[in-house]
């Protein structure tokens with residue numbers, strides 16, 4: 001039966017392991033010896049590092065960033081190797097003929113949580129055999145300042161038309177306008193290994209699964 | 221040349237060396253400190269400022285950063301808070317920079333020069349004992365002492381002027397019209413006052429041993445006997461601690477504190493006024509190193525290098541003697557002094573970047589409750605030791621002389637072998653050292669195995 005707590009605090013209900021207080025010996029208390037020990041540590045680092053700088057024997061900061069010694073990255077000249085799935089600045093992939101793969105379906109701009117993609121869809125001009133079959137983006141604008149680099153746009157795209165495999169950071173510019181990437185800019189960017197085409201070649205004309213350029217005049 | 225001209229020229233050269241050295245080393249220390257702490261913390265440090273010469277970029281290991289900083293300070297806005305006391309606000313940096321600049325004046329940089337003996341022959345040697353003849357006729361050149369100003373109160377002048385540093389900090393704190401500044405100024409003032417006391421008493425022991433207040437006498441005593449650090453080890457540690465506290469640097473950098481009072485009394489300073497405080501702080505490091513050198517590390521002396529040349533000895537036995545020209549001795553001494561000061565500055569930076577800072581109450585406790593009593597104990601012990609020494613037999617005196625010379629040998633060995641060891645360490649490839657360590661490890665493992673088998677067979 002629980003006892004009433006009034007007027008009596010039951011300390012013994014709280015149980016725990018007692019932690020030993022750190023004890024200091026007289027030598028540690030005197031401080032001087034410990035100071036000398038600390039100086040020993042810093043001096044060891046100093047001499048070792050000075051020597052490695054002096055002899056140019058520094059560990060490779062890019063390949064071996066966790067090794068002993070100075071592993072400072074000289075940033076603009078050296079760059080960290082990013083993991084393969086690093087999400088960099090977007091690019092719009094191209095078809096073999098150099099036109100954008102994007103069909104202006106607005107899936108990406110709908111999926112975008114930051115609402116930073118603006119697309120103006122347009123029909124191909126009269127005579128183009130894609131007219132009436134698929135659209136193309138007249139304007140495709142991404143505000144890289146508002147983008148949170150979540151990658152949802154890439155996930156949403158049904159055509160592999162937008163990718164974030166450039167391996168580039170959002171570059172620091174001086175003005176806001178420069179962060180607003182237009183269609184030409186996005187189409188000019190390359191993937192980290194220099195490709196402008198999509199990773200997924202399906203639905204390109206030489207591919208056997210290609211349904212044809214349009215419904216009426218297609219090869220199938 | 222007329223004697224007046226020579227003495228003026230001598231003074232001018234001494235002033236140029238003293239001020240030039242402390243100012244330039246102060247500037248270099250900003251670079252040294254940044255590079256050195258980087259090395260201690262496994263970083264590279266500033267090394268990017270470059271200059272283009274003939275289409276090539278030169279960085280000089282980052283040495284251009286202090287120059288770039290100076291240029292930046294020149295062109296920064298000189299901001300004075302609207303309600304600040306304009307006059308005092310401008311006066312404070314000058315008051316802070318002035319004392320460290322003039323303090324070097326009493327520190328002896330070399331032994332007394334006898335220009336009269338050099339008049340006819342630059343390679344003249346002079347005897348070890350006895351000062352040079354005073355100018356007896358108007359034509360003769362008098363001795364030139366190794367200090368800029370040769371005053372009897374010596375070390376008291378140092379304390380009098382070092383105390384003025386407080387005024388600069390306090391006025392800066394008060395005149396800035398900023399509560400953080402005021403707090404920082406107050407902190408600086410109370411810290412400096414507290415440690416001034418300890419600093420003053422910590423060298424009383426040294427003064428008793430050397431029997432003089434004059435820094436040149438102190439240096440000479442150390443040259444004839446042994447370095448002050450051996451006769452006053454406790455005094456050395458106490459003085460060094462107090463001196464670091466006087467320079468207001470970690471672990472005693474309480475007048476500043478980003479999380480508490482921002483930059484303390486420097487909050488409202490920018491541009492060149494800030495640079496003056498900053499330079500003053502670095503010159504203070506040079507000065508405190510110079511004082512420690514002069515008081516405890518033998519001043520300008522190399523063991524066994526006397527006015528007449530090198531005399532290796534142990535007690536009364538002279539092992540080897542080689543006379544050196546007076547001029548060479550003086551230059552060697554000057555080089556030694558400057559080298560010692562530089563090394564000590566380097567060591568002070570080590571201390572700064574190794575130790576965490578104190579809390580303010582710990583600082584006060586350390587000053588008043590530990591350093592001050594320890595200083596008094598030091599004075600007391602020194603007094604007893606001196607009394608006992610004075611009454612002891614001549615044989616004991618001789619023993620102490622031998623001990624002193626033995627310690628000189630230790631110092632000399634250190635001064636020779638440490639640089640050699642450093643150079644060796646810098647130039648031997650790491651692979652060589654790791655291979656040697658590996659061999660050593662294998663040998664000791666083999667020895668351990670042998671011992672183990674022996675023990676096993678014994679049982």
Ligand code: SF4
Nearest residue numbers: 112147148150151153
């Ligand atoms: S990465 Fe995310 S935030 Fe950026 S554009 Fe794509 S969906 Fe929008």
Ligand code: SF4
Nearest residue numbers: 102103105106108157
């Ligand atoms: S990029 Fe992809 S998801 Fe976005 S509009 Fe173009 S086709 Fe649709």
